[in-house]
Amino acid sequence: MRNPERRRTSGSFNTPSPAERTVRYLLLALVLLITVGPFLWQLSTSLKGPGEDVWSRTPGFWPQELTFANYGKVADTIPVWTYAANSLVVAGIAVVGNAVGATLAGFALARLRFRGARLVLGLFLATLVLPGEVTIVSQYVTVRSLGLTDTLAGVALPGAVAMLNVLLMRTAFQAVPPDLDAAALVDGANVWQRLVHVGLPNVRGMLSVVVIFTFIGAWDDFLWPLIVLNDPSKYTLTVGLQYLNGTFSANPRLIAAGTMIAFLPIVVVFATLQRFFFKGVEEGAVKG
Amino acid sequence: MTHRRWFTPWLLAAPAVVWLAVFNLWPALNTVVLSFTNAKPLGGGRFTGLANYERAFSDEQLADALVNSIVYLLICLPLLTLCPLLLALLVEKRLPGITFFRTAFYTPVIASAVVVALIWGWVLDDRGLVNGLLGQLGLADQPVSFLTDRWLLLFSAIGLTVWKGLGYYMVIYLSALGNVGRELHEAAAVDGASAVRRFWHVTLPGVRPTMMLVSVLISVSALRVFSELYVLSNGTGGPGGRDMSVVMLIQMYSRGFTGHIGYASALSLLLFLITIGPMLLLARLNRKAA
Numbered sequence: 001m002r003n004p005e006r007r008r009t010s011g012s013f014n015t016p017s018p019a020e021r022t023v024r025y026l027l028l029a030l031v032l033l034i035t036v037g038p039f040l041w042q043l044s045t046s047l048k049g050p051g052e053d054v055w056s057r058t059p060g061f062w063p064q065e066l067t068f069a070n071y072g073k074v075a076d077t078i079p080v081w082t083y084a085a086n087s088l089v090v091a092g093i094a095v096v097g098n099a100v101g102a103t104l105a106g107f108a109l110a111r112l113r114f115r116g117a118r119l120v121l122g123l124f125l126a127t128l129v130l131p132g133e134v135t136i137v138s139q140y141v142t143v144r145s146l147g148l149t150d151t152l153a154g155v156a157l158p159g160a161v162a163m164l165n166v167l168l169m170r171t172a173f174q175a176v177p178p179d180l181d182a183a184a185l186v187d188g189a190n191v192w193q194r195l196v197h198v199g200l201p202n203v204r205g206m207l208s209v210v211v212i213f214t215f216i217g218a219w220d221d222f223l224w225p226l227i228v229l230n231d232p233s234k235y236t237l238t239v240g241l242q243y244l245n246g247t248f249s250a251n252p253r254l255i256a257a258g259t260m261i262a263f264l265p266i267v268v269v270f271a272t273l274q275r276f277f278f279k280g281v282e283e284g285a286v287k288g
Numbered sequence: 289m290t291h292r293r294w295f296t297p298w299l300l301a302a303p304a305v306v307w308l309a310v311f312n313l314w315p316a317l318n319t320v321v322l323s324f325t326n327a328k329p330l331g332g333g334r335f336t337g338l339a340n341y342e343r344a345f346s347d348e349q350l351a352d353a354l355v356n357s358i359v360y361l362l363i364c365l366p367l368l369t370l371c372p373l374l375l376a377l378l379v380e381k382r383l384p385g386i387t388f389f390r391t392a393f394y395t396p397v398i399a400s401a402v403v404v405a406l407i408w409g410w411v412l413d414d415r416g417l418v419n420g421l422l423g424q425l426g427l428a429d430q431p432v433s434f435l436t437d438r439w440l441l442l443f444s445a446i447g448l449t450v451w452k453g454l455g456y457y458m459v460i461y462l463s464a465l466g467n468v469g470r471e472l473h474e475a476a477a478v479d480g481a482s483a484v485r486r487f488w489h490v491t492l493p494g495v496r497p498t499m500m501l502v503s504v505l506i507s508v509s510a511l512r513v514f515s516e517l518y519v520l521s522n523g524t525g526g527p528g529g530r531d532m533s534v535v536m537l538i539q540m541y542s543r544g545f546t547g548h549i550g551y552a553s554a555l556s557l558l559l560f561l562i563t564i565g566p567m568l569l570l571a572r573l574n575r576k577a578a
Contacts, residue, residue: 016381027378028389035393035454041417042407097303105304114297120305127312129567133512133535134560135315137542137552138322142315144331161307191296220400222515223535227542238402245406246522252410259403270398274391 046256070257083240090156094218097160106169127163172206208276237262322553329547340554353532361510368506372457394455401515441526445516468494507566
């Protein structure tokens with residue numbers, strides 16, 4: 001993607017000398033090895049056959065007996081595909097809940113004047129100083145009194161509308177030029193039409209960020225499902241993987257296959273949607 | 289902006305307001321209430337006054353957990369404040385392929401802490417890659433017990449947290465670096481200032497506010513650590529349960545027949561008090577700066 005930023009900064013100051021370029025690429029490669037290497041190592045282990053030495057001394061990086069059998073075997077040991085489906089259900093509820101709940105409330109707080117708006121906004125802001133772990137015990141008591149312990153609904157419900165996302169959507173709606181909204185008002189648009197036709201098309205970037213991070217957050221979460229779920233048949237992937245590790249720690253190939261099942265979907269989601277994310281970062285950067 | 293019916297905004301805000309009340313405000317209040325009871329994970333419980341707080345004062349495992357938290361914070365803070373800044377400077381320059389590197393460096397952030405801890409748990413195992421390499425290089429006669437020694441386990445978890453956090457804070461710095469005046473940099477370069485001098489006199493002052501914010505984020509998340517220690521120790525909290533964090537204790541007491549919701553709530557309030565510290569400090573520093 002050609003970026004105007006690139007042209008602007010390609011003056012003499014910003015064109016690195018060949019020596020600097022080499023040093024930079026060497027450093028980049030080193031950091032790449034440190035950050036991504038362990039994942040590749042794990043991927044390679046998950047593809048190694050039973051006859052290959054995966055322990056210490058001289059384990060080679062490339063699988064000698066390339067096989068996908070470990071992925072089948074991990075499913076014989078724990079119901080890993082059920083766990084993946086459970087994680088997907090939890091993440092799905094979180095994404096829909098946050099996309100809808102945060103958009104509606106964000107729009108109301110940014111664009112509509114109403115009694116009590118300031119108080120509500122203040123309370124949303126106040127929750128930000130409260131780390132989730134602080135209320136997790138009483139959250140469990142609430143879910144228990146709703147009769148939802150040991151259910152996926154119990155896992156998904158508390159995070160279905162996150163306060164931070166409401167505030168992010170409010171900020172996004174505030175940035176929509178008021179003229180657009182005013183024109184719609186003159187045309188006699190009602191609140192719903194203003195939200196759908198004026199608001200939404202202008203907050204797509206922030207909405208995608210909310211969706212990406214809600215999905216990743218729900219899919220990756222460990223502590224909360226660990227507290228809510230007891231029945232091993234209802235586990236989400238992260239809890240199931242820890243269970244696999246605790247019970248059958250003998251075969252690292254199976255654990256490697258399990259971790260890849262939990263990791264690769266996240267990579268796909270992020271890789272598909274990352275341009276929205278880094279665009280946001282760049283927009284912050286271009287301002288200077 | 290006008291709308292015909294007074295309740296329209298409330299209708300739109302309703303789901304979020306319900307969640308605010310049921311899953312945020314109520315649990316916060318209820319944590320305080322529960323901390324004065326002997327409630328159990330399976331239900332029941334009655335008022336027991338300050339019993340839970342008295343118990344906390346003489347809880348040796350909690351004392352260990354607090355020591356662990358302080359060690360965690362003291363090591364994470366300098367490493368995660370500085371390394372991601374250097375990393376951001378490295379990926380700031382628009383070289384060909386830089387987007388790939390930025391995205392790749394972010395990978396550990398999007399992976400679940402469980403996945404990451406399982407990977408590292410295997411790499412750091414007695415028979416794992418690191419010990420294999422150390423043995424081959426002749427640096428260790430016997431495997432280093434990264435996962436079974438009280439302090440090494442803690443340091444391994446800290447290493448994991450630092451490794452996983454690099455990309456996260458890198459992106460925050462990257463966003464801030466764009467706001468450090470490019471003209472200022474160029475002027476300094478024209479005046480013949482070396483890269484190191486430019487870093488000290490232009491970059492550092494420019495990202496100072498971000499640095500303060502980042503250090504608060506690091507401190508709060510170091511005090512909240514859970515998954516790394518839990519998975520690396522396989523849920524045991526290390527030898528003698530001495531490698532627990534406060535959140536691990538909260539989790540432990542929130543479950544099963546031996547659980548104690550009342551005591552877990554008292555620990556939660558304690559966690560709140562220690563995490564609010566860094567945030568108040570930032571607010572004070574910001575007020576001074578302004």
